[in-house]
Amino acid sequence: MATTRITKTAGEVGPDAYTDWRTSALGAITEVLEQELILELSGSVSGKAVLEVGCGDGALTREFWRQGASLVVGCDPDRRMIAKAVARATAGRPAISYLLGRTEHLPLRARSFDLASAVTVLCFVEEKSQAVREMARVLKPGGRVVIGALSRWSTWAASRRIRAWLGNEFWRQARFATARDLRAMATGAGLRVDRLCGAVYYPHFALAARAMKPLDPILRRITTFGAAFIAIQATKQA
Numbered sequence: 001m002a003t004t005r006i007t008k009t010a011g012e013v014g015p016d017a018y019t020d021w022r023t024s025a026l027g028a029i030t031e032v033l034e035q036e037l038i039l040e041l042s043g044s045v046s047g048k049a050v051l052e053v054g055c056g057d058g059a060l061t062r063e064f065w066r067q068g069a070s071l072v073v074g075c076d077p078d079r080r081m082i083a084k085a086v087a088r089a090t091a092g093r094p095a096i097s098y099l100l101g102r103t104e105h106l107p108l109r110a111r112s113f114d115l116a117s118a119v120t121v122l123c124f125v126e127e128k129s130q131a132v133r134e135m136a137r138v139l140k141p142g143g144r145v146v147i148g149a150l151s152r153w154s155t156w157a158a159s160r161r162i163r164a165w166l167g168n169e170f171w172r173q174a175r176f177a178t179a180r181d182l183r184a185m186a187t188g189a190g191l192r193v194d195r196l197c198g199a200v201y202y203p204h205f206a207l208a209a210r211a212m213k214p215l216d217p218i219l220r221r222i223t224t225f226g227a228a229f230i231a232i233q234a235t236k237q238a
């Protein structure tokens with residue numbers, strides 16, 4: 001999802017745009033790499049209470065449930081996204097709760113979750129630090145935050161900036177993150193940063209994605225520079 005190719009305005013981007021992206025050649029490869037990184041940083045979720053903020057159509061919430069989480073909650077302010085997530089969850093009957101809400105003001109009790117994740121959400125949130133503080137608030141002591149974000153230092157971000165200058169409203173609203181931004185937000189929320197990694201090092205072409213995807217796990221260990229997607233893992237200390 002992080003690297004969705006979207007040309008519509010924010011108001012027009014609904015769940016179908018994300019489905020189209022995932023079924024495209026470039027989207028399918030990219031989604032797998034991003035989800036692999038998020039799941040690696042999340043660690044085992046078996047028996048754990050998991051929250052995903054900005055859950056969209058719920059793809060990651062369903063994966064957390066498949067991996068054995070005891071409680072999964074997805075939260076998003078867009079009714080169309082929540083409706084799609086609910087419809088998809090009903091089909092497989094997973095025990096996932098979805099609710100309407102913004103990351104900056106989560107309608108959830110403090111110290112309730114073992115893991116709180118946000119993937120490609122913060123770029124659309126104005127009060128980013130408040131959003132991360134809220135994620136930290138609802139975590140149990142020792143719980144983990146995993147945030148995946150669109151990176152500022154990649155060819156994908158450069159082409160999105162050009163599209164924004166050319167009038168694309170969706171990308172005009174987005175604010176891309178650096179590794180330093182993610183680190184500052186996590187430490188500002190009182191979290192201990194454990195890992196910071198990148199994914200999706202190829203340019204925005206399916207051919208390049210096919211050829212270069214084996215390099216991704218190697219580059220991930222070396223640098224976040226050039227990655228279209230960066231992710232942080234941080235812990236709420238007891």
Ligand SMILES: C[S@@+](CC[C@H](N)C(=O)[O-])C[C@H]1O[C@@H](n2cnc3c(N)ncnc32)[C@H](O)[C@@H]1O
Nearest residue numbers: 001054055056078081102103119120121124125
């Ligand atoms: C690019 S989608 C990512 C969806 C999902 N995380 C994924 O990776 O498939 C961004 C999502 O963030 C949601 N969003 C936007 N502003 C938000 C906010 N302030 N709090 C929580 N979610 C928000 C949007 O409604 C949208 O579903």
